[in-house]
Amino acid sequence: xxxxxxxxxxxxxxxxxxxxxxxxxxxxxxxxxxxxxxxxxxxxxxxxxxxxxxxxxxxxxxxxxxxxxxxxxxxxxxxxxxxxxxxxxxxxxxxxxxxxxxxxxxxxxxxxxxxxxxxxxxxxxxxxxxxxxxxxxxxxxxxxxxxxxxxxxxxxxxxxxxxxxxxxxxxxxxxxxxxxxxxxxxxxxxxxxxxxxxxxxxxxxxxxxxxxxxxxxxxxxxxxxxxxxxxxxxxxxxxxxxxxxxxxxxxxxxxxx
Amino acid sequence: xxxxxxxxxxxxxxxxxxxxxxxxxxxxxxxxxxxxxxxxxxxxxxxxxxxxxxxxxxxxxxxxxxxxxxxxxxxxxxxxxxxxxxxxxxxxxxxxxxxxxxxxxxxxxxxxxxxxxxxxxxxxxxxxxxxxxxxxxxxxxxxxxxxxxxxxxxxxxxxxxxxxxxxxxxxxxxxxxxxxxxxxxxxxxxxxxxxxxxxxxxxxxxxxxxxxxxxxxxxxxxxxxxxxxxxxxxxxxxxxxxxxxxxxxxxxxxxxxxxxxxxxxxxxxxxx
Numbered sequence: 326x327x328x329x330x331x332x333x334x335x336x337x338x339x340x341x342x343x344x345x346x347x348x349x350x351x352x353x354x355x356x357x358x359x360x361x362x363x364x365x366x367x368x369x370x371x372x373x374x375x376x377x378x379x380x381x382x383x384x385x386x387x388x389x390x391x392x393x394x395x396x397x398x399x400x401x402x403x404x405x406x407x408x409x410x411x412x413x414x415x416x417x418x419x420x421x422x423x424x425x426x427x428x429x430x431x432x433x434x435x436x437x438x439x440x441x442x443x444x445x446x447x448x449x450x451x452x453x454x455x456x457x458x459x460x461x462x463x464x465x466x467x468x469x470x471x472x473x474x475x476x477x478x479x480x481x482x483x484x485x486x487x488x489x490x491x492x493x494x495x496x497x498x499x500x501x502x503x504x505x506x507x508x509x510x511x512x513x514x515x516x517x518x519x520x521x522x523x524x525x526x527x528x529x530x531x532x533x534x535x536x537x538x539x540x541x542x543x544x545x546x547x548x549x550x551x552x553x554x555x556x557x558x559x560x561x562x563x564x565x566x567x568x569x570x571x572x573x574x575x576x577x578x579x580x581x582x
Numbered sequence: 583x584x585x586x587x588x589x590x591x592x593x594x595x596x597x598x599x600x601x602x603x604x605x606x607x608x609x610x611x612x613x614x615x616x617x618x619x620x621x622x623x624x625x626x627x628x629x630x631x632x633x634x635x636x637x638x639x640x641x642x643x644x645x646x647x648x649x650x651x652x653x654x655x656x657x658x659x660x661x662x663x664x665x666x667x668x669x670x671x672x673x674x675x676x677x678x679x680x681x682x683x684x685x686x687x688x689x690x691x692x693x694x695x696x697x698x699x700x701x702x703x704x705x706x707x708x709x710x711x712x713x714x715x716x717x718x719x720x721x722x723x724x725x726x727x728x729x730x731x732x733x734x735x736x737x738x739x740x741x742x743x744x745x746x747x748x749x750x751x752x753x754x755x756x757x758x759x760x761x762x763x764x765x766x767x768x769x770x771x772x773x774x775x776x777x778x779x780x781x782x783x784x785x786x787x788x789x790x791x792x793x794x795x796x797x798x799x800x801x802x803x804x805x806x807x808x809x810x811x812x813x814x815x816x817x818x819x820x821x822x823x824x825x826x827x828x829x830x831x832x833x834x835x836x837x838x839x840x841x842x843x844x845x846x847x848x849x850x851x852x853x854x
Binding site: 334336341366367370373374375376377391395396398399401402403405407408409411412413414418421422423425426427428468478 | 593596597599600601603604607608610611612678679680682683684685686687688689690842845846847848850851854
C-alpha cells in the first residue's frame with residue numbers, strides 16, 4: 326500500500342527526518358507516534374508528496390512519488406485535525422467540490438453517504454464557520470473518505486476533541502477500515518486512542534524510527550506497561566542528544582527482558 | 583473501490599469546473615469582493631473620463647487626451663481583472679488554509695490555475711463590462727469602435743494579467759503572506775511606464791527603454807492606434823504577442839521554480 330524507504334529531510338533548523346522506513350500494508354492500521362518535533366508530520370507530508378524528501382523514496386499503490394503523485398492521490402485521503410473548513414462554503418458544497426476533485430461520478434451521493442456514515446447528515450447545509458471543532462474534524466474525515474480511498478492519512482485527527490466526538494471519529498474510521506479495507510496511517514498524541522484503533526505502532530524520535538511493532542511488543546521492548554509509558558520514556562529521552570537517546574534504548578530493552 | 587470514471591467528461595474538466603465553482607461561492611458570500619470587480623473599475627472610469635473631458639475643454643490641441651484616457655482605462659481593467667482574479671483566487675486558499683487539502687487531492691497545478699482563471703473570466707467580463715458601460719453611457723466612448731482588432735488586444739492583455747499573477751503566486755509561495763501586497767500593488771508599478779494613458783514619448787527619456795521592453799506598452803499602442811481609426815499595426819501586434827509569450831514562459835517557469843522550493847522546504851506548513 327505505502328512504502329517509504331530511507332526518507333531524509335533537512336530543514337534550516339536541522340535534520341527533521343533521518344532515514345525513516347515506513348510501510349503500511351493493505352487494510353492495516355498504523356500509528357506514527359513520537360514527541361513534538363520527532364518528525365511525524367514531515368514524514369506524513371513526504372509520504373503524501375507535499376514535501377519533497379532530500380533523499381529516499383515513496384511508493385503508494387505502485388505509484389512512485391513525485392511522478393506518480395496525482396495517480397496515487399486518487400486512492401488516498403488526508404485529514405488533519407488542525408485544518409479549518411473554508412469559510413465561505415456550506416458543508417455540502419465543500420464535500421461536492423472535493424468529490425469532484427477526487428473524480429467521483431456522483432458527488433451528491435458520495436457526500437450524503439459520508440455524512441451518514443459519521444452520523445452528521447444534519448450538517449450538510451451548515452457553513453464551515455458555524456461548526457464546532459469536533460464537527461469540523463468529522464467533516465474533514467468525511468471529506469477524506471468520500472472516494473473510499475485505499476489509504477487514509479490522518480494527522481492528529483482527534484486533537485482537541487471531546488471524548489464523545491473522538492469516539493465517533495474512531496468508530497467511523499474503524500468501520501471504514503473494516504468494511505472498505507482502507508488502510509490507516511495515523512499520528513496522534515492520544516495513546517489510548519492509538520491502542521484502540523491501530524494494529525501497529527511506529528515510534529519516531531529525533532527523526533528516526535526507534536520502535537516498530539504491535540502495542541504489546543513495543544511496551545515490552547521498552548519495559549513499560551502501556552504506550553503512554555513508552556511515549557513518556559521517549560519524550561524524556563528526546564530531551565537528550567540523539568546519541569544518548571539511542572544508547573538508552575537497549576538499556577530499557579534489557580530491563581524489560 | 584473508487585469511482586474514477588466519467589461518462590465522456592475528462593476528470594480534468596470536472597476538476598477545473600469544481601475549482602471555478604468554489605471561487606464562485608467565495609464571491610457570492612463576500613460582497614466586499616465586488617469592490618475589486620466593479621467598484622474600482624467604475625471609480626477609475628469616472629475619474630479618468632472626467633479628467634479627459636476637462637482636458638479637452640480647457641487645453642488647446644488636447645483632443646486626443648480623452649481618447650487615450652478612455653481606451654487606457656477600459657483596456658487597463660482587462661489586465662487588472664485578469665491579474666487580480668487569479669492572484670486573489672490563489673490567496674483565498676492561503677487565507678482559508680486550504681492549500682494542504684488541495685495538495686492532497688489528484689488535482690494538477692494547471693487544473694487549479696485553469697479553474698481559478700475560468701472564474702476569473704466571469705469577474706473580468708463583469709468588471710470590464712461595467713467600465714465599458716460607464717464609458718459608453720457617460721462619455722459616449724464605444725470600446726467596440728476598435729473593431730475586430732479589439733479581440734487580439736484583449737487576449738494579449740488577459741494573458742499579461744495572468745502572467746503577472748503567476749509571478750505574484752510564485753512570490754507568495756516563496757516568501758509567504760508578506761508578498762501578498764504585491765497582488766494589488768504590482769500593476770501600479772507597471773501602469774505608469776506602459777503608456778496606458780499617454781504615448782511612451784511622453785515618458786522621461788531614461789524610462790522609455792524599460793517601457794519598450796514591456797508587452798503592455800506595445801499592446802496599448804495597438805489599442806490606441808485602432809481607437810484613432812488607423813489600420814491594425816501588425817508590427818506592434820507581433821512585438822506585443824512575442825513579448826507576452828516570453829512573459830508567460832518566464833512567469834510560468836518562475837512559479838514552477840517557486841513551487842519546487844515550496845515543496846523542498848516544506849513551506850506548506852505556513853498555511854496549516
